[in-house]
Amino acid sequence: MTGWLFALVQTLCVVLFAPFLAGWVKWIKCKLQNRQGPAPWQPYRDLWRLSKKQVVLADVASPIFRAAPYIVFGATVVAASVLPIVSTQLPTAALADVIVLVGIFALTRFFLALAGMDVGTSFGGMGSSREVTLSSLAEPALLMTFFTLAMTVSSTNLSSAVAYLSQAHFTLAPSLIFSFMALLLVAVAETGRIPIDNPATHLELTMIHEAMILEYSGRHLLLMEWAAMLKLTLYSILIVNLIVPWGISLTLEPQAIALATVSVLGKLLVLGVLLAVSETSQAKMRLFRAPQYLGMAFILSLLGMMSHIILEVR
Amino acid sequence: MSLTMAQLAVFLTLLSSVAALVFVKKPRFMINVSFFLLGLSGLVAVSAGGMALLGNQVEQTILPVGLPWLHVCLHIDALAAFFLFIVGFVTFVASCYGPSYISRHADDGAHAVSTLTFFTGLFVAGMYLVLLAADAFSFMIAWELMSVASYFLVAYQHDRAENRSAAFIYLLMAVVGGAFILLAYGVLAAFGDGFSFVSMAKAHLSPTWATIAFALAFIGFGLKAGIVPLHVWLPQAHPVAPSHISALMSGVMLKVAVYGFIRFVYDLLGGVQWQWGVLVLLVGAISALMGVLYALMQHDLKRLLAYHSVENIGIIYIGLGLSMIFAATDHKEVAAIALVAALYHCLNHALFKSLLFLGAGAVLEQSGQHNMEHMGGLIKKMPVTAACFLIGCVSICALPPFNGFVSEWLIYQAALQGTVLKNGILGTALPITSAMLALTGALAIACFVKVYGVVFLGLPRTEKIEEAHEVPRGMQFSQIVLAISCLVFGIFPTWTANVLNVIPQKLLGAGFAGVNGESWLWLTPINTQTASYGALPVLIGLLVSWVVVYFFLHPPTRDNSIRIAPAWDCGFGPLNARMQYTATSFAMPIRKIFSFAWHVSEKVEPARIGKGPHYFLHVSDWVWMYVYAPIGKIIHKVAERTARIQGGDLRIYLCYSFFTLLFLLWVIV
Structure with a gap:
């Protein structure tokens, strides 16, 4: 029972923390570019403002358009609830393993892309088309990465995987190096960051995610924006908990949890800084260069799996 | 008991065929009677299959028909019962859909409706009998009945040249496939004594002969199932048949071919070799990937769905291939997971593909179009069809918590056990095929966003679409039933997997262990620590979060009204339907x-x-250009050469007869 209560509280905390991480990355980025920049808690103000605005709905919009924000946000919250963040003793992790997690992300993308197609403007269609194209390359790479991991720890359960990795003897196995490189590349693509997509632009030639949600306003836009921030946070948590899992609590003891919270927060903020540095130091790619980038991620993940099966299984 | 009921189902389908002939003068009455009998046979088949599967009964009987030394043997066991359930269910749904769908043909008189209903009955009877047959002889007769009857259904609207050529190619491939299956049974019959499955299963084959028999069966059943590169008839034949027939052909007939393959390889042939598994696995992976890639490029809605059948058959073959590899290397429990996954996908594909074909039929009827580029905005005109079609799309894209996801999840779980294999070739084949499966799944999402977005969302692209309206009750009912079953089989996977587990227990001698795990809520194929999926809790989680978010964002103290305004047009004036993204541009x-x-x-x-x-x-299609077109050319050339001996003079033909006789006499002596 405590476990389930803990999972609930943890989910709530992640959902509330997500805007801060997005604001933090933006703030660091502004500092790196010698700009004043909004405070890291600016996203909270934006969301609060959106929650009070009236919704303006396009006259051709169908019920899918109105349902999509709820579906997208709700599914992302469910994804947040199954992720081991500060403790591996997470009862909700049994609901959904890592393949289900990828499936839930795919569900959000499906409805996001449908919402883009709904209003019948070229912007939405363009965004949807690009989104499904790029993620059809990114998703296999992500799954392959998780498969390599699952074969290493002989489990697709994320809690077991993180627990195994944090307890195991530290070895730089070639399969894990390849897989983690692929994971980083895919995470950048899937969360719509530079060099694949740019969350700060509204230029039709470059945008993907923003093009799909162009018609949204008010509370619908709030949900879409929040879901995107939450997705960024979830991928960040996946990265830090899989690559540097040390510090995560293996129990539900209050002290251990407190310590693990501090450590995971620190790791996330550092990762945010790294993301800001990487985004500042490179330009956005042309759309048709992106397949090469994602193809590389796919090859890396496949290499990771091959090297695991051929070299490491005895 | 269940076998008697199955025979009753066959009898009812034949009765529906007879009704089509008897009431040929009163088409409307005939349609109702004939479809009622067909639907009844579907229900009887569902209960027969369900009883035999749940009770794990095995029954056998010999019918007093046929040659004195060659009786017709029928049987029902768990495998046949499962497929009987699928066939019966889709037949039932299709016959609820059929009457309103074809009644417009009853009035225009251009096509004889009685032809359609007559052959529909024979077609379904053929499928039932293939599943019930317990000897090669009756199997082949039932198989050919199924093929020939469906040829007439494909050729139904024969006034269009395109339909005639599709039907011809279909018949050609069916005949070639039938010949391969006959040869495969021939090998078994030669080594066993007799044509009955029981004696065939006892046959002892050398590995070479077993491989030959396997290859023949693989090609023969593969032709019907539509694996790449034997798939070319499928995207031509399925779109031209009436939609409820497409649903039966794509949703069910392909499964009957899969049944034949499973029966032949696991039950009759036995002694599976891992090389066969690798072949099945790779062909399955290629079919899955090529199927979805070709589907993405189609603009004809039904042809697109037909290519997706190729994809899904590929996924089923991936499951079968995995199970054969694991069974051959003596990892029976993992083999059982993969086999259950393949069977589960057979069920799922039957449900969502029938749903999509029926939805496509409703759309075609209202829009009068096959081409998606002329549709758009149908969700407002046909809300029920649109909602059901959406569920079909989500299911076929393998998204949780719907049914397609469960079977793909089980296939991944089986593939992830690949580390137990010690063989290098297998060690690399498994990850590559799972990568291809992952790519297939992601591309399927792209494809169905395109389909749904272009057909149902956005602005109507033609005037005909503006006049579209919701289809009659019967057609809605079938779609709703299928949509609900997609959800039910998605959120109760543990129960379904438990029921299906008797099939590997019989065929492989071991079921998978984890299925009776801690709780019915969690599907745990291996054990709780390794992997688990709680479909119902995920659904509940989704619903709870939606409700909480909804109430959080709609406080009663605030005005939550919505302002309706035109879409943002960048200040350039009103948007029109031609500015939308099309399927091609998508x-x-x-x-x-x-x-x-x-x-x-x-x-x-x-x-x-x-x-x-x-x-x-x-x-x-590359395959058509580089495989079939050259073969066709060669056959033409050879035929032209051979035609030279056809002099047209009677004396020459008499000469031929004379020399043939001499030759035969010489051979005999």
């Missing part, structure tokens, strides 16, 4: 990235006086 990035997969010919004609610029795009 799939363009994928066409550029995977350009190696198709033969694409693109041409732009610049604008001339009195004529705007034109853009031509033609995407064709």
Whole structure:
């Protein structure tokens, strides 16, 4: 029972923390570019403002358009609830393993892309088309990465995987190096960051995610924006908990949890800084260069799996 | 008991055929009677299959028909019962859909409706009998009945040349496939004594002969199932048949071929070799990937769905291939997971593909169009069809918590056990095929976003669409039933897997252990620590979060009204339907990235006086161009050469007869 209560509280905390991480990355980025920049808690103000605005709905919009924000946000919250963040003793992790997690992300993308197609403007269609194209390359790479991991720890359960990795003897196995490189590349693509997509632009030639949600306003836009921030946070948590899992609590003891919270927060903020540095130091790619980038991620993940099966299984 | 009921189902289908002939003068009455009998037979078959599967009964009987030394043997066991359940269910749903769908043909008189209903009955009877047959002889008769009856259904609207050629290719492939299956049974019959499955199963084959029999069966059943490169008839034949027949053909007939393959390899042949598994696995993976890539380029709604059948058959074959590999290397429990996954996918594909074909039929009827580029905005005109079609799309894309996800999840779980294999070839084949499966799943999402977005969302692209309205009750009912079953089989996977587990127990001698795990809520194929999926809790989680978010964002103290306004047009004036993204433009990035997969010919004609610029795009199938077209050419050439001996003079023919007789006499002596 405590476990389930803990999972609930943890989910709530992640959902509330997500805007801060997005604001933090933006703030660091502004500092790196010698700009004043909004405070890291600016996203909270934006969301609060959106929650009070009236919704303006396009006259051709169908019920899918109105349902999509709820579906997208709700599914992302469910994804947040199954992720081991500060403790591996997470009862909700049994609901959904890592393949289900990828499936839930795919569900959000499906409805996001449908919402883009709904209003019948070229912007939405363009965004949807690009989104499904790029993620059809990114998703296999992500799954392959998780498969390599699952074969290493002989489990697709994320809690077991993180627990195994944090307890195991530290070895730089070639399969894990390849897989983690692929994971980083895919995470950048899937969360719509530079060099694949740019969350700060509204230029039709470059945008993907923003093009799909162009018609949204008010509370619908709030949900879409929040879901995107939450997705960024979830991928960040996946990265830090899989690559540097040390510090995560293996129990539900209050002290251990407190310590693990501090450590995971620190790791996330550092990762945010790294993301800001990487985004500042490179330009956005042309759309048709992106397949090469994602193809590389796919090859890396496949290499990771091959090297695991051929070299490491005895 | 269940076998008697199954025979009753066959009898009812034949009765529905007879009714079509008897009431030929009163088409409307005939349609109702005949479809009622067909639907009844579906229900009887569902209960027969369900009883035999749940009770794990095995029954056998010998019918007093046929030659004195060759009786017709019928049987029902768990495997046959499961497929009987699928066939019966889709038959029932299709016959609820059929009457309103074809009644418009009853009035125009252009096509004889009685032909359609007569052959529908025979077609379904053929499928039932294939499943019930317990000897090769009756199996082949039932198989050919199924093939020939469905030929007439494909050729139903024969006034269009395209339909005639599709039907001809279908018949050709069916005949070739039938010949291969006959040869495969021939090998078994030669080594066993007799044609009954029982004696065939006892036959002892050398590994070489077993491989030959396997190869023959693989090609023969593969032709019917539509694996790449034997799939070319499928995207031609399925779109031209009436939609409820497409649902039966795509949803069920392909499964009957899968049944034949499973029966032949696991039950009759036995002693599976891992090389066979690798072949099945790779062909399955290629079929899955090529199927979805070709589907992405189609604009004909039903042809697109037909290519998705190729994809899904590929996924089923991946499951079968995995199970054969694990069974051959003596990892029976993992083999059981993969086999259950393949069977589960058979059920799922039957449900969602029938749903999608029925939905497509409703859309075609209302829009009068096959081409998606002329549709759009149908969700407002046909809300029920649109909602059901959406569920079909989500299911076929393997998204949780619907049914397609469960079977793909089980396939992944089986593939992830690949580390137990010690063989290097297998060690690399498994990850590559799972990568291809992952790519297939992601591309399927792209494809169905395209379908749903272009057909149901956005603005109507033609005037005919503006007049579209919801289809009659019967057609809605069938779609709703299928949509609900997609959800039910998605959220109760543990129960379904438990029921299916008796099939590997019988065929492989071991079921998978984890299925009776801690709780019915969690599907745990191996054990709780390794992997688990709680479909119902995930659904509940989704619903709870939606409700909480909804109430959080709609506080009663605030005005939550919504303002309706035109969509943002960048200040350039009103948007129109032609400014929307089309299906072609939607799939363009994928066409550029995977350009190696198709033969694409693109041409732009610049604008001339009195004529705007034109853009031509033609995407064709490599397999057709490089495999079938050359074979066709060779056959033509050979036929031309042979035609020379056809002098047209009676004396020459008499000479031929004389020399043939002499030759035969010489052979005999």
